[in-house]
Amino acid sequence: MKLIILGAPGSGKGTMATVLRDSYGITHISTGDIFRANIKEETPLGKEAKKYIDAGQLVPDEITISMVEDRLKQDDCKVGYLLDGFPRTIAQAEKLDEMLKANNTAIDAVIRVDVPNEVIMGRVVNRRVCTSCGESYNVVTRPTKVEGVCDVCGKEVVQRDDDKPETVEQRLITYEKNTKPLIDFYEKKGILIAADNSKDPKAAFEQASAALSKLGFQKIQ
Numbered sequence: 001m002k003l004i005i006l007g008a009p010g011s012g013k014g015t016m017a018t019v020l021r022d023s024y025g026i027t028h029i030s031t032g033d034i035f036r037a038n039i040k041e042e043t044p045l046g047k048e049a050k051k052y053i054d055a056g057q058l059v060p061d062e063i064t065i066s067m068v069e070d071r072l073k074q075d076d077c078k079v080g081y082l083l084d085g086f087p088r089t090i091a092q093a094e095k096l097d098e099m100l101k102a103n104n105t106a107i108d109a110v111i112r113v114d115v116p117n118e119v120i121m122g123r124v125v126n127r128r129v130c131t132s133c134g135e136s137y138n139v140v141t142r143p144t145k146v147e148g149v150c151d152v153c154g155k156e157v158v159q160r161d162d163d164k165p166e167t168v169e170q171r172l173i174t175y176e177k178n179t180k181p182l183i184d185f186y187e188k189k190g191i192l193i194a195a196d197n198s199k200d201p202k203a204a205f206e207q208a209s210a211a212l213s214k215l216g217f218q219k220i221q
């Protein structure tokens, strides 16, 4: 199964992605996580990407597309995968189609994570993430047991540089302009699944998994 998860910054798509990964046994590919890992390691890719990410802008398509192309060639993608944060532009989506077509395959479904705009800002500025395993927390709704320490792996939990209010605003503008058109793009292909994540993340997941089940995809756990 090949999935895309689509949603605004702060829609909770990252959290939902990890649940989907575990429930369906597929590989989670987050372009944001790959960029952050490169920034941490201070690789050339990381240094280049950081300029855009800290400004709430998109990393240029050429860089992002070739990074994803390489990632999809890795062995762990054979079991199926979930793309989180990619595609983010129509050009990326078209390129992805092309890549998959060349291998006689296609995306099975696109999960659209819906959250009203008012809710988003509060979620993002309260978000904290683990610098090591990527687990996501919220200082109000889901704090770590020990402040600043990841419940899962024990490493440091911090606020992302791009989760500061000024940058979040720009990220939302970028999302509206570049990424929202993808909803139409996939709706036209008839592969869009909606998941209302304005309240209970469990309910959002159940909504998505019911739709996936109708398509013939069953949970492994």
Ligand code: ADP
Pocket: 007, 008, 009, 010, 031, 032, 033, 035, 052, 053, 054, 056, 057, 058, 059, 060, 064, 084, 085, 086, 087, 088, 089, 092, 162, 171
């Ligand atoms: P969020 O969805 O919460 O904004 P992500 O972790 O998915 O966060 O992405 C963080 C940042 O990484 C984005 O704001 C953008 O600058 C960059 N980025 C991630 N994926 C892409 C992509 N597919 N194309 C261009 N830039 C990307």
Ligand code: ZN
Pocket: 130, 131, 132, 133, 134, 135, 150, 151, 152, 153, 154, 155
């Ligand atoms: Zn962790």
